[in-house]
Structure formats: structure tokens, C-alpha cells
Amino acid sequence: MFESRPDREYEIFLLGRSNVGKSTLMAELTGHAVETGQRPGVTQAPNHFDWTHPSMVLTDLPGFGFMAGVSEADRERIKTDVIQYVERYADHGLVAVLVVDGKAVIDIIDRHTGPDEVAHVVELFAFLQDVGIPTVVAVNKMDKVDDRDERLNELCDRLGLPGPWQQWQDTIAPITAKRGSIDALESAVREHLHEAGRDDVIGLLF
Numbered sequence: 376m377f378e379s380r381p382d383r384e385y386e387i388f389l390l391g392r393s394n395v396g397k398s399t400l401m402a403e404l405t406g407h408a409v410e411t412g413q414r415p416g417v418t419q420a421p422n423h424f425d426w427t428h429p430s431m432v433l434t435d436l437p438g439f440g441f442m443a444g445v446s447e448a449d450r451e452r453i454k455t456d457v458i459q460y461v462e463r464y465a466d467h468g469l470v471a472v473l474v475v476d477g478k479a480v481i482d483i484i485d486r487h488t489g490p491d492e493v494a495h496v497v498e499l500f501a502f503l504q505d506v507g508i509p510t511v512v513a514v515n516k517m518d519k520v521d522d523r524d525e526r527l528n529e530l531c532d533r534l535g536l537p538g539p540w541q542q543w544q545d546t547i548a549p550i551t552a553k554r555g556s557i558d559a560l561e562s563a564v565r566e567h568l569h570e571a572g573r574d575d576v577i578g579l580l581f
């Protein structure tokens with residue numbers, strides 16, 4: 376899980392449940408082909424992309440949640456590994472991109488929320504805030520969503536961000552990675568880097 380990381384100063388983390396389109400987005404961001412698939416759980420080890428700049432690595436971390444052919448114990452282990460990975464390299468982390476499926480995310484959160492349960496994506500979002508890594512939620516597959524504003528407002532509500540969602544354009548970025556519509560994400564990431572005084576890094580990325 377940790378051995379393959381190239382020794383780079385800056386890192387961008389890509390996280391999210393299986394099958395939300397992380398690898399598709401990574402391919403779109405970097406212009407390089409990445410293994411993608413209909414079968415959830417294609418990515419089980421981090422994919423490091425280190426060719427954008429000598430100081431930079433983009434890391435596509437393994438998915439959470441349901442993965443075909445992966446046992447419950449393995450899923451828990453992968454989740455723990457991902458969290459440990461982010462904690463370990465947090466100091467290098469410029470931005471975390473938490474990818475969700477815009478069509479499915481609300482149902483998934485609500486199904487996994489209860490008196491003793493916090494949905495993974497909500498837990499991850501809070502965790503990233505705690506670690507102090509600027510986070511953008513890339514709400515992918517917006518091509519499949521009809522009630523766009525309503526859906527994005529619901530997502531803000533579930534993440535504890537008071538609506539309307541338009542107030543959070545540096546945090547909530549609706550995209551359709553498959554068609555290359557990722558402008559909202561790019562400007563949110565730019566905004567975070569700018570706020571962090573890292574305009575120098577922006578040019579390394581886009």
C-alpha cells in the first residue's frame with residue numbers, strides 16, 4: 376500500500392467509494408489512460424501519477440464500500456490503509472478530491488446513517504477536514520442527474536454545510552468526468568491552492 380509512493384513534495388489525493396469514477400477522472404486530469412471498469416473494486420492499490428511535475432504526485436486511492444469479490448475483512452483493511460496513507464502523507468497533501476456518484480450518493484448516505492452509523496463519505500469528509508487538507512467533493516456523473524440543484528443542496532445538508540450549494544463552489548464541484556466536463560473541479564482546486572498561497576503549484580497541474 377505504501378511502498379510504491381514516489382518521493383514527491385506535493386501530493387493530491389483522490390478518494391471515494393468504488394465505481395464513482397476516480398480512475399476516469401484521473402485519466403481526464405492527467406490525459407493518460409488509466410484502468411477503469413464497470414466492475415467495482417478495480418483499483419485495490421494506490422495508483423501514483425508522477426509525470427505532471429518532478430515535485431508532484433497525484434494518487435488515486437482504492438475505493439471504499441462495496442467491491443465485487445472482496446470480503447468484508449478486506450474492505451475494512453483497505454479503508455484503514457487509505458486513512459493511514461492520508462494521515463502519513465498529510466503534510467504533503469495540497470488538496471484532497473473526494474469523488475462521489477451524484478446520482479447515488481444521497482441514497483447511499485441515508486442508507487448508512489443511523490444512531491450508531493456514519494456513512495463512509497461523511498466520515499471521510501470530516502476526517503479530511505480534521506487532518507486539515509483542503510477538500511473538494513467532486514460530484515461526478517452529473518449527466519445522470521435531473522434535479523441538479525436539489526441534489527447538490529441535499530448533499531450539502533448531509534455533509535453539514537448550510538445551503539444553498541452555490542455558496543460552496545470551492546467545496547462542491549459538480550462534474551461529468553466521462554465527458555471531460557471537470558471545469559468546476561479545476562477552479563475549486565485552483566481556488567484552494569490560491570488561498571494556501573500556492574499559485575506556483577497551479578501551473579504544475581493544469
Ligand SMILES: Nc1nc2c(ncn2[C@@H]2O[C@H](COP(=O)(O)OP(=O)(O)OP(=O)(O)O)[C@@H](O)[C@H]2O)c(=O)[nH]1
Nearest residue numbers: 394395396397398399411412416417418438552553
Ligand atoms: N454516466 C457516467 N458514467 C461515468 C462517469 N465517470 C465515470 N463513469 C463510469 O463509471 C464506471 C466506473 O468508473 P471508474 O473510473 O473505473 O471508477 P473508480 O472510482 O476508479 O472505481 P474503482 O477503481 O473500483 O474504485 C465506468 O463504467 C465509467 O465509465 C460520468 O461522468 N458519467
Ligand SMILES: [Mg+2]
Nearest residue numbers: 397398417418
Ligand atoms: Mg479506479
